[in-house]
Amino acid sequence: MSKSLLNDATVLARRNLEHIRQVPEKLTNVTVQPLMFVLLFAYVFGGAIKVKGGGYAEYLLGGILIQTLAFAMMGPAQTVATDFQQGVIDRFRSLPTRRSAYLLGHYLAEMLGAILTIVILIGTGFLVGWRSHADVLHLTEGILLLLVFASGIMWMGLWLGVLVRSPDAVMGIGFIIVFPLTFVSNAFVPIDSMPTVLQWMATVNPVSVLIAAVRELFGNPITPVTKHVWPIDHPVAAAWLYSIALVALGWWLAQRRYRARTTD
Amino acid sequence: MHTTSAPPHADDAARSSVGGVTTTGLGKRFGELWALRDLNLAVPQGTVLGLLGHNGAGKTTAIRILTTLSQPTEGTGTVAGFDVVRDAAAVREHIGVASQQATVDGLMSAQLNLTTIGRLHGLSKSAATRRADDLLVQLDLTDFATALVRTYSGGMRRRLDLAASLMGTPEVLFLDEPTTGLDPLSRTHLWDMLSELVRGGTTVILTTQYLEEADRMADDIVVLDHGRTVAHGTPQDLKSRIGDDRLDVKVASADDVARAANVVAPFADRAPALDPERHVITVPIKPGVRVVQVVRALDDAGIDAIDVTRREVTLDDVFVTLTGAKPVDDADEAGRQGQERKS
Numbered sequence: 001m002s003k004s005l006l007n008d009a010t011v012l013a014r015r016n017l018e019h020i021r022q023v024p025e026k027l028t029n030v031t032v033q034p035l036m037f038v039l040l041f042a043y044v045f046g047g048a049i050k051v052k053g054g055g056y057a058e059y060l061l062g063g064i065l066i067q068t069l070a071f072a073m074m075g076p077a078q079t080v081a082t083d084f085q086q087g088v089i090d091r092f093r094s095l096p097t098r099r100s101a102y103l104l105g106h107y108l109a110e111m112l113g114a115i116l117t118i119v120i121l122i123g124t125g126f127l128v129g130w131r132s133h134a135d136v137l138h139l140t141e142g143i144l145l146l147l148v149f150a151s152g153i154m155w156m157g158l159w160l161g162v163l164v165r166s167p168d169a170v171m172g173i174g175f176i177i178v179f180p181l182t183f184v185s186n187a188f189v190p191i192d193s194m195p196t197v198l199q200w201m202a203t204v205n206p207v208s209v210l211i212a213a214v215r216e217l218f219g220n221p222i223t224p225v226t227k228h229v230w231p232i233d234h235p236v237a238a239a240w241l242y243s244i245a246l247v248a249l250g251w252w253l254a255q256r257r258y259r260a261r262t263t264d
Numbered sequence: 265m266h267t268t269s270a271p272p273h274a275d276d277a278a279r280s281s282v283g284g285v286t287t288t289g290l291g292k293r294f295g296e297l298w299a300l301r302d303l304n305l306a307v308p309q310g311t312v313l314g315l316l317g318h319n320g321a322g323k324t325t326a327i328r329i330l331t332t333l334s335q336p337t338e339g340t341g342t343v344a345g346f347d348v349v350r351d352a353a354a355v356r357e358h359i360g361v362a363s364q365q366a367t368v369d370g371l372m373s374a375q376l377n378l379t380t381i382g383r384l385h386g387l388s389k390s391a392a393t394r395r396a397d398d399l400l401v402q403l404d405l406t407d408f409a410t411a412l413v414r415t416y417s418g419g420m421r422r423r424l425d426l427a428a429s430l431m432g433t434p435e436v437l438f439l440d441e442p443t444t445g446l447d448p449l450s451r452t453h454l455w456d457m458l459s460e461l462v463r464g465g466t467t468v469i470l471t472t473q474y475l476e477e478a479d480r481m482a483d484d485i486v487v488l489d490h491g492r493t494v495a496h497g498t499p500q501d502l503k504s505r506i507g508d509d510r511l512d513v514k515v516a517s518a519d520d521v522a523r524a525a526n527v528v529a530p531f532a533d534r535a536p537a538l539d540p541e542r543h544v545i546t547v548p549i550k551p552g553v554r555v556v557q558v559v560r561a562l563d564d565a566g567i568d569a570i571d572v573t574r575r576e577v578t579l580d581d582v583f584v585t586l587t588g589a590k591p592v593d594d595a596d597e598a599g600r601q602g603q604e605r606k607s
Contacts, residue, residue, distance in 0.1 A: 091367035
């Protein structure tokens, strides 16, 4: 086969971008929605929640970044589920394309969306008073960590998309998974303000670890840890491990399920 | 049509013979249910095979196996000389598929749909654009080339789907009920276009529920029923087995059905089919018989015929004649159900 996997994947990724050009409101969940979250949390909760070592805006950004990227799982899930429902998938499968090109194409397009989200969030954060107190090296590492985490999320989303029978199911399942994970964490309030049971849950929650890592790398305030376990005590190292594991797991699950679903 | 011939492939050595489609004992079973059973085909290059059958007969399953979308559980098949299982990738380089579900992308223009597919076939950007423009002209879609496909009518979508299947200049073209939902004019236009492709050497496998379509397009017809081949031959062969027009005689009471069948028997060239529940006798009438003769005979016998209608042979008649039983019209393709169960 003379043409490469990357050629097929970029042709397919362009298809997603074209969808966005035709229906720009598809982008609201990665643009307007996170922007709204920053403003709401910064101004509605900002006055009530006290964070030691800095303003609430500085505390908030790490939480909002991870939360928004986690919710971005529903984007690829919905597009893939829709492709399956409409039979578009059979068209691509009867073409001389590499089998893995289809998911890879979606992944590439979704990552562009994730980059846009990160830019918008950091920009909005800047407007409401977020500042970084880290050097360029750590700041860059923080952004790289966000991108690797986003990759893991996208592959999990692609897996969810191949898993569900209809695109309508994505919202429900996505919320059930992502909502508790992101809220029972240090995303919006310091863990030490929670009841003991929740403190434990929030401490072992990988989302808390990721958020703590982003805050550390961005030089933003980190609230005291009440329960000591290795990941939360070493957030940056643990966050890299979690993110890389998420990419590997999501990729493997998505490929496996895609293979199973397109074999009959 | 074959101006841009496919580039030479490294795996051409794996080809058994160039062009055409062959199958030997091809079958697919979902547990106890046979979606397709013992299909044997030898379709020479540049000819048209019609797969004729009701929903659930196995037509779509056959197409899905031959287009590498589905794996056979029994037998083997080759398309354009390549094995559909072992050389699936090579098969995909030589085929075009237009499925029952129009699988074009509603959120892209017709032009972009086609160039995307062309690019996935390995065409350069300019070659894909040229080919797309050619096909849009041929399928009379130039006026809507830049419109979003979701604004298209059903017939336009089907035409675009056909154009999509032709983007790779296929050696073998698979069309799953290509004219369902098309108006008569578009249907005739599509038939003309297909004839031209076939003259150019393209092999076409089409499925249809319309006898007229199979008769007009196909060099060879396979009639499928519940996955099995119930008849295989040229349209002339089948016609000679099925006969000419049908006469539906509806009588007032169930007691008259058998009697009326005896009265009309001399006008039939094969056994009439009785439907005691609806009080209808379907008579395959001999050529030259006039309706009035039958009505007069029934009247002379004192049978109260409510209605006597002459009509062309339908797919139902084919099954009644070939299998001796009225087929159960399954709600859906068995193959599709099997696939849904799995997913």
